[in-house]
Amino acid sequence: MNIQPLDDRVLIEKAQEEGEQKVGSIIIPDTAAKEKPTTGKVVAVGTDEDLQENIKVGDTIIYSKYAGDEIKMDEVEYMIIQRSDILAIVK
Numbered sequence: 001m002n003i004q005p006l007d008d009r010v011l012i013e014k015a016q017e018e019g020e021q022k023v024g025s026i027i028i029p030d031t032a033a034k035e036k037p038t039t040g041k042v043v044a045v046g047t048d049e050d051l052q053e054n055i056k057v058g059d060t061i062i063y064s065k066y067a068g069d070e071i072k073m074d075e076v077e078y079m080i081i082q083r084s085d086i087l088a089i090v091k
Contacts, residue, residue: 003071005046008083010055012040012063013076038065039090040079051083060090 005011042059045052055061067085071078 003044003073003078003080005044005080007046008048008051009046009080010042010051010061010083010086011044012061012068012079012081013043014070014079015039015041038062043078046083048083055083055086055089061086062088062090 003011039060039062042055042057042061045055045057063079063081064085064087068079068081071080
């Protein structure tokens with residue numbers, strides 16, 4: 001991966017979306033009431049020193065629902081989000 005976010009931005013690998021679910025005998029397709037995933041794994045951290053102290057590569061984070069910009073490289077979906085869009089670190 002040759003992407004290095006700048007300043008207070010973080011590059012994350014988006015959590016995988018689940019496919020069809022079956023509830024009893026009803027099949028709910030993945031397109032019904034589809035919500036964007038709001039968790040991801042940190043792949044790279046920007047150049048901001050305070051951010052680097054708090055967020056580490058490999059951390060799983062929860063971010064705002066409509067945050068960031070999506071990027072697709074090598075069939076993997078990533079997002080670049082700003083520090084203000086990070087809501088929590090999953091421990």
